[in-house]
Amino acid sequence: MIYCICHLALWSIFVTSVSANKFVLSSSLVGHQFFDAFTWETFDDPTHGAVVYTGLEDAKKLNLTYATHNSFVMRADDKTVLASDAVGRRSIRITSLATYEDSITVIDLKHMPSGCATWPAFWTFSRDSDWPAGGEIDIIEGANTQTENWSTLHTLPGCNMTQKRHQTGTTISTVCDVNVNFNQGCQTQFNTPKSYGMGFNAVGGGWYAMKRTYRDGVWVWFWARDDPTVPEEIRLGKSLLKPNPSAWGTPGARFPPDECNFKKFFDAHQIVFDLTFCGDLAGNLYASSGCGADIQACRDFVLNNPSSFSEAYWDIKSLRVYTPKP
Numbered sequence: 001m002i003y004c005i006c007h008l009a010l011w012s013i014f015v016t017s018v019s020a021n022k023f024v025l026s027s028s029l030v031g032h033q034f035f036d037a038f039t040w041e042t043f044d045d046p047t048h049g050a051v052v053y054t055g056l057e058d059a060k061k062l063n064l065t066y067a068t069h070n071s072f073v074m075r076a077d078d079k080t081v082l083a084s085d086a087v088g089r090r091s092i093r094i095t096s097l098a099t100y101e102d103s104i105t106v107i108d109l110k111h112m113p114s115g116c117a118t119w120p121a122f123w124t125f126s127r128d129s130d131w132p133a134g135g136e137i138d139i140i141e142g143a144n145t146q147t148e149n150w151s152t153l154h155t156l157p158g159c160n161m162t163q164k165r166h167q168t169g170t171t172i173s174t175v176c177d178v179n180v181n182f183n184q185g186c187q188t189q190f191n192t193p194k195s196y197g198m199g200f201n202a203v204g205g206g207w208y209a210m211k212r213t214y215r216d217g218v219w220v221w222f223w224a225r226d227d228p229t230v231p232e233e234i235r236l237g238k239s240l241l242k243p244n245p246s247a248w249g250t251p252g253a254r255f256p257p258d259e260c261n262f263k264k265f266f267d268a269h270q271i272v273f274d275l276t277f278c279g280d281l282a283g284n285l286y287a288s289s290g291c292g293a294d295i296q297a298c299r300d301f302v303l304n305n306p307s308s309f310s311e312a313y314w315d316i317k318s319l320r321v322y323t324p325k326p
């Protein structure tokens with residue numbers, strides 16, 4: 001009996017100390033639920049893309065965004081040939097109404113935009129601070145037909161990453177300060193095949209999970225649809241299954257707090273999906289991607305070749321956010 005009581009007491013101490021790190025479902029979006037949870041932006045692309053971001057009414061009318069019971073789609077216009085003085089091709093940029101601090105964001109993604117001139121991103125940034133104050137976390141980002149799959153942080157000066165980190169991806173850069181190296185940010189490239197673009201779409205996509213805490217920084221994991229190691233709570237996404245990141249293995253990208261005070265450089269973030277064309281990233285990489293001569297050729301391609309944008313769409317199965325158990 002004595003043994004049992006001791007055992008129980010120890011167990012309750014263990015449970016108490018662990019519960020501080022427990023995350024529970026805070027938001028779960030599927031199909032039409034996205035329409036109420038995001039704003040369809042209509043401003044000029046701050047990254048100088050050949051794009052016209054389309055408001056919700058028009059986007060629905062033009063069928064650039066639609067939902068079913070298990071899918072939510074945002075796409076580029078793949079029908080219209082545009083005049084040479086057009087701003088760009090119609091596409092979508094949406095921002096979540098909700099913001100999150102310590103959290104785990106899990107996306108079950110079926111298809112992502114791919115092809116020459118495309119620059120899609122799934123990312124988070126501060127609503128209440130003026131960028132880059134409050135920080136930016138890019139979970140999925142890439143350009144053109146490249147196979148790279150990048151995760152990146154962008155901050156005010158003073159936030160660095162160590163070169164060697166507990167991650168399966170490759171460190172590309174270590175200074176998160178937007179003023180360094182043309183806003184490259186601190187960047188990790190995933191080594192997982194199928195994590196971006198055509199390779200990702202060919203297997204029916206997969207799952208990305210991003211965990212951020214002020215205390216321990218940022219982790220990003222990826223599992224392709226056909227990856228047998230995807231954790232059950234990610235694969236099933238049932239609200240009763242609690243995320244247990246400590247069992248998810250080494251993340252593809254890890255941004256630890258060793259040389260960055262996350263409480264100082266990051267605050268509450270909103271979630272963004274966008275798809276732009278050419279601009280600061282895809283335009284400047286257009287030639288090295290083997291897509292064409294230069295940024296002008298990128299723009300011409302965007303205006304004149306609608307059918308080349310039939311793969312330029314996001315198809316999301318679900319988006320779930322978990323926050324610390326109160």
Ligand SMILES: *[C@@H]1O[C@H](CO)[C@@H](O)[C@H](O)[C@H]1NC(C)=O
Nearest residue numbers: 060061062063064065066073
């Ligand atoms: C919108 O596009 C999808 C995919 O091509 C199609 O299934 C759907 O019928 C279209 N909806 C309308 C209203 O045109």
Ligand SMILES: *[C@@H]1O[C@H](CO)[C@@H](O)[C@H](O)[C@H]1NC(C)=O
Nearest residue numbers: 157158159160174175259260
């Ligand atoms: C970050 O790295 C840069 C470049 O190596 C260095 O100049 C700077 O002092 C570092 N900042 C911090 C806060 O470690």
Ligand SMILES: CC(=O)N[C@H]1CO[C@H](CO)[C@@H](O)[C@@H]1O
Nearest residue numbers: 147190191193194195196199
């Ligand atoms: C699908 C894909 O593009 N995967 C790439 C991710 O990054 C690694 C590292 O550079 C490449 O080897 C993969 O091909």
